[in-house]
Amino acid sequence: GSSDSGGGGGASTAPTALEGVGPITLVTGKDTSGNLQNQVDGWNTEHPDQKVTVIELPEDADAQRQQMVQNAQTKSDAYTVLNLDVVWTAEFAANQWVAQLPETEFPLDKLLPATVETGKYFKKLYAVPTTSDGGLLYYRKDLLDAAGAKPPTTWAEMNAACDKVIAANPGLSCYAGQFEKYEGLTVNFSEAVNSAGGDVVGDDGKPNVNTEKAKAGLDFLVDGVKSGKIAAKARTFKEEEGRRAFQAGELIFHRQWPYQYAKANAADGSSTVAGKFAVAPLPGLDGPGSSTLGGHNYAISSFAKNKKTALDFIKYMVDEKQQRANLEKTSLAPTWASLYDEPALVEKFPYLTELKKSIEKAKKRPAVVKYQEVSSAIQEAAYSAMSGQATSADALAALQTKLESLTKG
Amino acid sequence: MATLVDAPPRPESPAPPKMTHRNAGVNRLAAMLVSPTLLVLGLVVAYPIISALRLAFYQRNDGIDPETGVLQTGDKFVGIDNFTDMFTGATADRFLNALWNTTTFTVVAVTLEVVLGVLMALVMHKAFKGRALVRASILVPWAVPTAIAGLLWRWIFQADGVANDLLPGEAVLWTTDGIQAWFAVIIADTWKTAPFIGLLVLAGLQVISNEVYEAAKLDGASPWKTFWAITLPLVRPTLLVAVLFRILDTLRMFDLPYTLIGPGKNATDTVTILAFEEAVKFGKYGPASAYAVFLFLYVATVAFAFVKLLGADVIGARTGRKSR
Amino acid sequence: MAQVSYDSASRVYAGSPPVRAVDQLDLSVEDGEFLVLVGPSGSGKSTALRMLAGLEDVDEGTIRIGDRDVTHVPPKGRDIAMVFQSYALYPHMTVAQNMGFALKLQGLSKSVISEKVGEAAKLLDLEKYLDRKPKALSGGQRQRVAMGRAIVRDPAVFLMDEPLSNLDAKLRVETRANIAALQRRLGTTTIYVTHDQVEAMTMGHRVAVLKDGLLQQCDTPRALYDRPANAFVAGFIGSPAMNLHAGTVAGDAVRLGGLDIALPRDTVAAIRAEQLNTVTVGVRPESLTVVPSGTSDAFGVVVDLVEELGADALVHGHVAGENGDRLVIRVDGRTPPSLGQEVTVSVRDPEELHLFHPETGERLV
């Protein structure tokens, strides 16, 4: 066991000292690889009196969040360490459902700075990033090469490349992302706005979408649908539908998370594009665009017992050793910066280099308390504009009003 | 009972006090038999309903401490604001639309389910070899867990799913907002729950005496006529119970549009989906409860009207010995 | 074994107007008595039985079994066995189980039950069917099972609601005798509903006649037959029914079918007391005899229909002349008159005439 007394930061804003040693729980969406249990087992053999029990929640993110919120509302001490999606931090922190964490306890300087930001709320640390994620542009290297096009850095280049490729391969569609009306649309919209140089919510926390730049971003999507560059059915795509389309060779460009890399490269016949694609940073309006940050952070429930153990356990989990092991086992993007540059790993995961760029440049989604409402409003605006029910200008104006009322404070 | 006016008063008759005595006995017995049910319902449903009712008149304080970003705690009493907001506030359109969806889903889906369910019941009732298997297969849709059924239908209805493979012409984007999504929900819901009605009606069919059918045959009734004039009226009590509960369920429909189409689609959002989003996603328990309470009243009204219009014999005022 | 009494007991079915199925019934049945309840269809016989059994609310009055006021005692506590008019067999039990059910409830051993059931089955000729379910039985067999179910028990009171109505004549005669013998042997108070004249006349110690829920008369069969209390009972008891006609009072005689029949003195006195001009005259079919034509004190009857019953025949006819009253005469079955023939008929004995008040229907003397 550790004898550190959990040092809380600012006096008034760190109400609970992280104390207590003993068994705790780790609450997470179901582990996809089986490695989590290994990691936890590792901890448990070292700390037999501070056993960590994994509580698995449904695979669906909304359902995970629902359980955690419910648990907080009933002030239950059943959950100790929460594996939060990066966008939940603000809500959980503002509601004081999670305890403020002492920054000094963690090797934050070793982590990718962008990811650390996602664990902060009002400049205070509430969660520690354990995995990250960033969007990449997957493209059909074979087709582009054949058409003599280079990987695009702007939307215009991308469109031009598409025109060339499609001329030779009719029936393909140019581009897809995650356009179903769900969190993925918020991500794609935000990326589009950011890549056009706009901001959804500024650094000052003020919404800022009724701008030319934001409109340019949204128009990229809207025009794509109108012109058919984005296929109609792409509006029903979540990650998996898009991946399937890409693997079936229907897409030339695809905005997707890193997980697609391995799947699309599988040589068992499930993918028709294995070895025929590459990744690049997302393109933008005038130059390379910027991605939105994904990933998960660990936080400690305010209502839990044995917070000291929890703190130690988080430290154990963010440690380089665990992150490396995790990357190797699960291919989830680590937050430990140096791992991205290790040649052995890069060889194994060729997208790491691009991913690091992507994450470094990535913007986080609005860190607001009412994130869910904000996200819904964004989805509504983007969806209605993309389906042609509203012009992008109108949609953005309405969104601006909505966001202003939601972030009023 | 003892209250008939035209009977001459008989002072020597000890009946009146005894009648009350007897009634007291019956009442006590009834209370004993009914109380376990009421207890379970009370434990699980009454407390939550009451607390939801209370919440409907409150809103969360939602100011943020500008220093720390911490939310204020506690609720404030807002009177009927939550309800007036429902109809006039920023989300009024969405709410009215959801109410419309809820209603149309109920009317259309329940109608289809009744027709199909009764057909299924008739099929399951028919005696033939392998009937057991037919019965079991008809009940399969209903046995599939709703969550999985949602996934399954989403799978079927996706842009390049089987539904589109089987249908001629352009692929229909079933799960995008629009009338097709509404249809998709109706199709899936009908598939899923018609067997429920079928099962209940089947049981009702079993207790119709065969003699009555024989009499009808001799009276020259065609199968069709027999169905309308004999079968239907005689399964009515069970059919009405089935339909009533289907109406209650469909008015509260949630899982299917939520998993199949997803929330936030104008064509398929139901009031429960709104209530769910408000509560679970946005943490706005006051408005969410107001939705729930409104829906509750709406359902109660519909159920009441249904029972009044059709179901005199569902609650059966006359029972027991009085009618032999 | 117990005495049974209804004290102003009524059963009123709600409705508009309410149906007074049994109306202020006052009736007491002695311990060990066999009382037959008769009355037209719908007169409240079944209801009266069901009230006694505790199956029907008693809306007014009380019912006693023995010394107990059982008005509000549940059926189980009344120690009664009943044969239902509609059989009410347990469809999911075999015949043997149906009959043994009550015994099983009493906790008797299997062997005792099967012995008792066997006895009853033998009595009712049901041995072959003991393992069948009711739906595989004929109507009469079902009725016998219903009967058997009551018989196997040893209750304080037997209630039987038309228990033989679906049996054929032969079986019926046998069963009738069996039941009567059984009742006499056990001495169990019995109330027996029937619409069969023979059963009514032969089985019971007394017969109670109901009409529209109201008790009309309760007396021995003989008394009922010989001295019906009112025109209704007169017409109801006896098959074929008594001929009932309006007769004009002419001095000490009553004019009937163009025939003056002298009346006994007390009857005349009664008529005088009531100052009646007409009376209802009743004469039983067997009180009329066909006599050789020309006999005095006789009248002509035109034969409309002859029903041959085997032993005797019923002559339906009308008094010769215009609008002659229709009447029925019982004649020897071997020599029935033929259709259309005019026969001469006389009243066997003026004492056999029954006179009733023309409005109230009450018997005069």
Place this chain on the structure above:
Amino acid sequence: MAQVSYDSASRVYAGSPPVRAVDQLDLSVEDGEFLVLVGPSGSGKSTALRMLAGLEDVDEGTIRIGDRDVTHVPPKGRDIAMVFQSYALYPHMTVAQNMGFALKLQGLSKSVISEKVGEAAKLLDLEKYLDRKPKALSGGQRQRVAMGRAIVRDPAVFLMDEPLSNLDAKLRVETRANIAALQRRLGTTTIYVTHDQVEAMTMGHRVAVLKDGLLQQCDTPRALYDRPANAFVAGFIGSPAMNLHAGTVAGDAVRLGGLDIALPRDTVAAIRAEQLNTVTVGVRPESLTVVPSGTSDAFGVVVDLVEELGADALVHGHVAGENGDRLVIRVDGRTPPSLGQEVTVSVRDPEELHLFHPETGERLV
């Protein structure tokens, strides 16, 4: 209106052993005929009707209505109306709707239907109950509704299964007459099951007697009564039943109750032909008369029980002496002998004796 015939029609219920409810029935009913079907409980009467109605499979043989083989025609196509023994009323319809249902199906107008229903209701005294549902009716009322339902239609064949069993005597006589009149007026072929002797004897043109699914005899009532084809029919037809006893053949006479009764010559010839020593002798209760004691050709009978029926009385007794045969005598109701008394009895007329083969039960001559 149609002729009906069963050609070796059988109905066998599966089981072990299978029940041959109706066994090779050969019976043909003329167009417009009124055939009464009688037989003990469980003899297959209802089954025979139901076969004709198409409600029961015909396992062997054929059934024809008119010229058509209807063995496999569904009930709807047979143009038949039936009164079910168990009524089978539609529980959800009022009395009027129950009766009008078939007419409504025929597409008659409302006014016609209500007129016809009204007529039938009047005939059956059901007018007061037209708006009630069956469960608020008494047993007899239900039965009348069932009757009414058949009557309102105008079918080719009427099938009635004990349609009057739950009616009181008076209503029964009336209804019986009404039905007979109706049948005669409409001329509708009718098959009528009853266990009532009077109905059997008076209503039908012919009576068919069933036993264990086998047809015993089918003839006019009179013939059946006077010349029963076998001992079973002899014992079954007539109430009280014929006295049947074993008699020893002694030359040209048969010895019965210690009395030698001379036999007609053809009878003797038949007995001789069969070389019989004993015969079954049948004598109807009314063929026995009580005579003054000392009369010759008479024998003593000890009275065991007297059943008074009103018009006449039944004397149950046994022949004086040890193990004397039990027998029933019908006597005048006014002067019944008393219990235990020994009366002297003689046979009215040797022609009224019935002789049957002691083993096969077949009538001798």
Place this chain on the structure above:
Amino acid sequence: MTATLERAPIRHRSRFWWAPYLGIAAIVVYCLSPFYWMLVSSLRRTNDIFDSSPVPAPLSLDSYEAAFAANNGFVRALGNSFLVAGVTTVLVLIIGTLTAYALARLDFRFKNLVLAIIITTSMFPGISLLVPLLELFSGIGWINTYQAMIVPSMSFALPLAVWNLTAFFRQMPIELEEAAQIDGCTPAQAFRKVILPLAAPGVFTTAIITFIAAWNEFIIALSVVNKKDLKTAPVITSQFTGTTQFDAPFGTQMAAGVIVTIPLVILVLLFQRRIVAGLTAGGVK
């Protein structure tokens, strides 16, 4: 005529004898085809899960293996589901029957009110009950207990059970119950020994419905239990994942769907034997 030989065919073969069978086939196909798709999808290899050929080739049990993978605890979850649904069904039938009996056969004050209250509890959107219920269960220490899953399932199933059973009991010929009382039964015995067996179709239907509802209950089971040992099959199914966060393990989920549906089908097959006609035949005129 050789009617004996030709009997059966003649009797049953009208010109459209096949029409009902066509109807039956149509309905069965309608009901089964989505399920078939589920089955087929579960039998594809994970990699050709997106295939849309009607018969999976090659057939693969990968999805089933995945579903039953030891770390999923799926078998245990099935057991839990059986326990929860079984106990729920038994209890619902018992107390529902008592209540339904009172409602069908007794004339007591507030009867209609009781009926109304019972059905009223089915009118509130279930998800709105969740948080208060959780608070309640935390308060009384029911989190991570079977009763926390059983009692809510009971309360969801009870209204329908009571209403349906009431409708059934009311249809049973009352004379039979009366006869039993005359034979010396208490009203309760009369009910149990006579009415209940005759109402079997209604009772078993209610049992099937209750069992299925309890078997499929998800959100309460998910919320009140976080111990893996106590989780029910639908909860475990919801936790199935593919190899990454976004990779919906569709095949495995469909396999799980098939697996949780099969016991119900077997149950239906068993129970449906009791849903037979003519139980009351021959009882009363």
